[in-house]
Amino acid sequence: MVLSDLEICKPTSSSHNKVGSISRSGRDLPPAHYLFKIESYSELMNTGVEKYETNVFQAGGYKWRLILYPSGNIKSNGNGYVSLYLAIADTEKLSSGWEVDVNFKLFVFNQKNNNYLTIQDADGTVRKFQEMKTEWGFEQLISLETLLDSSNGYHVEDSCLFGAEVFVISRSGKWESLSMVKEPPHGTFTWKIGKFSTLEETYYHSKSFTVGERDWNLRVYPRGIESERGKGLSVYLQLTDCERFPAKRTVYAKFKLGILDQLNNKYHERTDSHWFRASGNIWGFKKLVALSELYEAAKGYIKDDTVIVEVQILVMSIAKIST
Structure with missing residues (x-):
């Protein structure tokens, strides 16, 4: 089993969201900030691991990581699904009372169609990361049934590819x-x-x-x-x-x-x-x-x-x- 984190510079909520607020669409363009590839996905599930945290990547002047629940976040209505969250990292280095407003997208690569299933808040909601709330995401990112059926293209030769795009909304004060x-x-x-x-x-x-x-x-x-x-x-x-x-x-x-x-x-x-x-x-x-x-x-x-x-x-x- 091989897990690899691939950072992309520029390509040519329990803490999490309710299912009804999720938008899913397809696009050809790869995620702007991070890719996370898992080989031997079934073996990862067989280990019984609850979650896997990726390496840190940077976007919008902050550090982030992805948190994947390969068999779903059972504690947060994720049973039967893959759960994936975006978490802000190295928060101890941020000033007291910090807040970061973010609009983000998470992705699952369709290897059959060569495009990306794009998951985001349907209403364009901006999520506020803060000391009491350091992660946001989707407990029902994609159903395990859909993911593991190789005819759908998301799980091919037991490998999967996830991604993230993170846009930090900074207030310049200009008007x-x-x-x-x-x-x-x-x-x-x-x-x-x-x-x-x-x-x-x-x-x-x-x-x-x-x-x-x-x-x-x-x-x-x-x-x-x-x-x-x-x-x-x-x-x-x-x-x-x-x-x-x-x-x-x-x-x-x-x-x-x-x-x-x-x-x-x-x-x-x-x-x-x-x-x-x-x-x-x-x-x-x-x-x-x-x-x-x-x-x-x-x-x-x-x-x-x-x-x-x-x-x-x-x-x-x-x-x-x-x-």
């Missing part, structure tokens, strides 16, 4: 929240552009303003952006602190851009929205107003050689991330 904020505080910015008739540069930037912990400015093309050159006043909202963004971080803004009719104290406005990102940090209107209308005195857009443009952020996404 992120995303809020879609309507009318965020300080969401309106007004820019008075004086000496408008003397502006010669292609475009100008307003001073920076902050909304939702993000920095913005306005960009104005007095004679229009290239495609609208000489046709319209181009006005854009620009997110200016993208260099502080993590990769692929975006900020949504729904906003109004307007130019003030200073005679009637009324804005000519247009509304748009955009997901701002490092590669697309500016959005607005090529022609907020036609230049022919801009310079028409009756429209009131220019008074005392001053143009007044305004942005109002109506909705904005605000993400908060733990540090």
Whole structure:
């Protein structure tokens, strides 16, 4: 009789569970963490041994072992079955009051079909290992009748192969929240552009303003952006602190851009929205107003050689991330 423990790095409850909570399925992929092969399984049963504990293996930063009851855990409703448990090892080295939350799977290899019977909690239950509860598993892993019938493929030439996959759930404390904020505080910015008739540069930037912990400015093309050159006043909202963004971080803004009719104290406005990102940090209107209308005195857009443009952020996404 030969028993061997095979640790797998990466392959190309009495303390235990009630039968009704067990899920059984098949898969081709071997267990990620441990394999346990038994040759001459019938001889192991004939020794009368109640249980066999495997060597220690590591998974998720902790040490574990399998505990096999070859003839079933009679004390825990395992009569007529193979019982198999996962146990945390070397607990004396853990700090007082330790707890380890685990989602695990146990396996029986089907040598006939070349796949693995996978046994796990049906509802994805996370099991808590602690000082008073150091093992979890299945008293009715597989019936001895099913296992020992060689036509089923689990027991061939008196050998069997069991396995384990252990995923420790560690709480990093990291979190992120995303809020879609309507009318965020300080969401309106007004820019008075004086000496408008003397502006010669292609475009100008307003001073920076902050909304939702993000920095913005306005960009104005007095004679229009290239495609609208000489046709319209181009006005854009620009997110200016993208260099502080993590990769692929975006900020949504729904906003109004307007130019003030200073005679009637009324804005000519247009509304748009955009997901701002490092590669697309500016959005607005090529022609907020036609230049022919801009310079028409009756429209009131220019008074005392001053143009007044305004942005109002109506909705904005605000993400908060733990540090």
